[in-house]
Amino acid sequence: MIVDDLEYAGPPGDPREHWQQLVTAELELSARLCTATERVADLMAARQDLADTLAQAVNWVPAPAIPLSSLPVVQANAGPEPAIGGLAYCWAIQRVTVGPLGATTDAVTIYKGRSSADVLSVNALFTFAGAAGAYATWSPGRTGAILKPNEHLIAAGTITGTNPVLTWDVLVVDQDALHLFLL
Numbered sequence: 001m002i003v004d005d006l007e008y009a010g011p012p013g014d015p016r017e018h019w020q021q022l023v024t025a026e027l028e029l030s031a032r033l034c035t036a037t038e039r040v041a042d043l044m045a046a047r048q049d050l051a052d053t054l055a056q057a058v059n060w061v062p063a064p065a066i067p068l069s070s071l072p073v074v075q076a077n078a079g080p081e082p083a084i085g086g087l088a089y090c091w092a093i094q095r096v097t098v099g100p101l102g103a104t105t106d107a108v109t110i111y112k113g114r115s116s117a118d119v120l121s122v123n124a125l126f127t128f129a130g131a132a133g134a135y136a137t138w139s140p141g142r143t144g145a146i147l148k149p150n151e152h153l154i155a156a157g158t159i160t161g162t163n164p165v166l167t168w169d170v171l172v173v174d175q176d177a178l179h180l181f182l183l
Contacts, residue, residue, distance in 0.1 A: 050180060057177030061170060063091075068098065068108065068164040072116045072156035088175035093145040093153070096168045098128040099135030102160030106130075110138075110166070111154040112147055119156045133161070142171075143182050149175065 066073055098108050111123040125145055128136035147153065147170075155166055173181045 057174035100161035
């Protein structure tokens with residue numbers, strides 16, 4: 001037997017017992033390592049599932065330009081529609097541009113709400129102002145301005161520029177996955 005041929009330098013007692021303890025410890029360590037590796041693999045798979053869910057639940061759509069010839073403006077298609085076929089969506093506003101501004105006194109505030117009755121300071125998102133002929137842009141960040149189903153982007157204020165318009169970019173998010181998008 002190999003153990004008999006080796007020179008023993010371990011603790012006092014039977015060397016076979018010491019070797020058995022070492023082999024047992026090594027097997028336990030290997031088993032723990034396998035379990036930890038499996039847990040890491042499970043976590044990686046769960047992360048991939050989350051990424052796949054978000055990839056299916058978040059899409060960019062071209063948002064309609066909103067003419068600002070008379071304010072306040074509540075555009076019927078300037079927000080997510082109510083649930084259709086059991087699915088509800090939210091819009092995550094990524095960028096809003098207003099212009100051209102006509103004078104330094106021009107100020108257009110955007111609000112979120114359901115009607116012009118919601119043009120209240122508590123619903124204000126951002127106010128655009130700038131030099132004559134300028135376009136003012138607001139980028140609220142990925143999750144800075146979310147419109148829920150039946151909420152709309154409302155513009156109010158004073159603008160004297162020629163053919164002023166509000167343009168914007170949005171991400172459409174499946175409402176069931178909104179909590180994942182907000183992480």
